[in-house]
Amino acid sequence: MLALKLTLVPLFLLFVSMSGKRWGPKIAGWLAGLPVVAGPILWLLTMEHGAAFGARAATLSLYAILASESFNFAYAWTCRGGATGARPWWLALSAGLAAWFAAACLLAQLPVSWPWALGAALAATLFGQTFLPRSTAVAAGAPLTRTDLATRMIAGAALTLAVTTLSARLGPAWSGLFAVFPLLGSVLAVSSHRAHGAPFVIALLRGMVLGRFGFAAFCLALTLGLARQPTALAFVEASLIAMLVQVASARIARLGRPPAHPRDEAHTNAIAAD
Numbered sequence: 001m002l003a004l005k006l007t008l009v010p011l012f013l014l015f016v017s018m019s020g021k022r023w024g025p026k027i028a029g030w031l032a033g034l035p036v037v038a039g040p041i042l043w044l045l046t047m048e049h050g051a052a053f054g055a056r057a058a059t060l061s062l063y064a065i066l067a068s069e070s071f072n073f074a075y076a077w078t079c080r081g082g083a084t085g086a087r088p089w090w091l092a093l094s095a096g097l098a099a100w101f102a103a104a105c106l107l108a109q110l111p112v113s114w115p116w117a118l119g120a121a122l123a124a125t126l127f128g129q130t131f132l133p134r135s136t137a138v139a140a141g142a143p144l145t146r147t148d149l150a151t152r153m154i155a156g157a158a159l160t161l162a163v164t165t166l167s168a169r170l171g172p173a174w175s176g177l178f179a180v181f182p183l184l185g186s187v188l189a190v191s192s193h194r195a196h197g198a199p200f201v202i203a204l205l206r207g208m209v210l211g212r213f214g215f216a217a218f219c220l221a222l223t224l225g226l227a228r229q230p231t232a233l234a235f236v237e238a239s240l241i242a243m244l245v246q247v248a249s250a251r252i253a254r255l256g257r258p259p260a261h262p263r264d265e266a267h268t269n270a271i272a273a274d
Contacts, residue, residue, distance in 0.1 A: 009160040010153035012036035016184065017152055026207040032188060033211010034246060035218045037156065038179040039239065041163055042222065045175055046231055053172050055226040059112050060176025062219035065121035065212055067103035069128045071182040072205045074099035075189055079198045080133050086198040089190050096186065104177045112173070114223045121216045128209040135202035148195075152187045159183050184208075210253055214246030 016031050035042075038061050046054025075096035081087045110116065163170075163178045170178065185208060193201045221241045225234035 006157045006161065008040045009037055009156040012040070013152045013156040013184065013187070014149060017149055017188070024203075026203050028188065029204040029207020029209075030211045030246070030250060031207075032184040032204075033208045033213075033215055035215050035239075035242060037159070037181075037183055038215070039218065039235075041160055041179040042176075043235055044160070045163075045172075045179070046226065046235075049172075051226040051231055051234075053175075054231070055223050056112055056172035057176035057179060058219045058222040058226070059114050059117050060107070060173050061180045062114065062117040062121050062216060062223065063107045063110065064104065064177045064180035065216060065219075066124040067100045067107060067177065068180055068182050068185065069124040069209065069212070070099040070103040071096040071185055072128060072208060073132060075185070076132050076202050076205045079189075079193055079201055081198070089193040092193065092201075093186060093190055096182065096189070100182055108173050108177060114220060117223075118216065118220055121212070121219075125209060125212040125216070128212075129206075132206050132209060133202050135199045135206065148191050152191070155183060155187050210249055211246065213249045214242040217245040218242035 013036070016028055016036060019028050019031050042054055042058055042061060045057050075092045078095040079087055079089065079092035107120075159178075159181060163175060163181075166175075185205070188204060189201050192204055218238045218241065221238035222234060225237055228234075229237070
């Protein structure tokens, strides 16, 4: 079990990082919205503490989408800056973590109810899609050093080990919230901010918002499935549903499709007018 904790999440982080290097920040953010961190953590919590504990933690993870979007919102607007230009990464990270912690403290006091959790998650996701700043950064193929990769993987292993080890003291509420701690968001945002600047980070965070729909589907399916099915089947079913929703969200948003050339757009409009 210890070996699983120390390898599963870091390998997911490696995959997301390499995807960002190959396809750019929007794709990396979209992939990071998948339950690549929370999924393994919730699996380990369920295996160690039972299906009821896991279902409750999954409900809080669904709630915690609101906290994650609070992080994204605060980081994006802080790093964007104002008349004086973009602000440093450490200031944006501080603002993001403060926003996450404030939202998490509020969520921990709410009743554990999946309809309320789903409503909060969808509202936060739609809010992020509407009010996050815009960016056209597409820097696929951006350099990624071995130090960057190693730092991200170590951070993933440390968080997974900490949450699963302390889960007995934290209880399902805070275990579920910390399962959605913005590990991917903070590590990817800081490293991208330092290397490529604020526009790249904003594109990354907007991609994460789109990925929340698949994550919400995963948590909801897990919350409902663990009460009626064997643990392994519930996780497989939740993972399949999450991937289907994720693919659908990408198709709807046309993620990764290059913008139309202005001349082509004018030609299309002329055809439509005829």
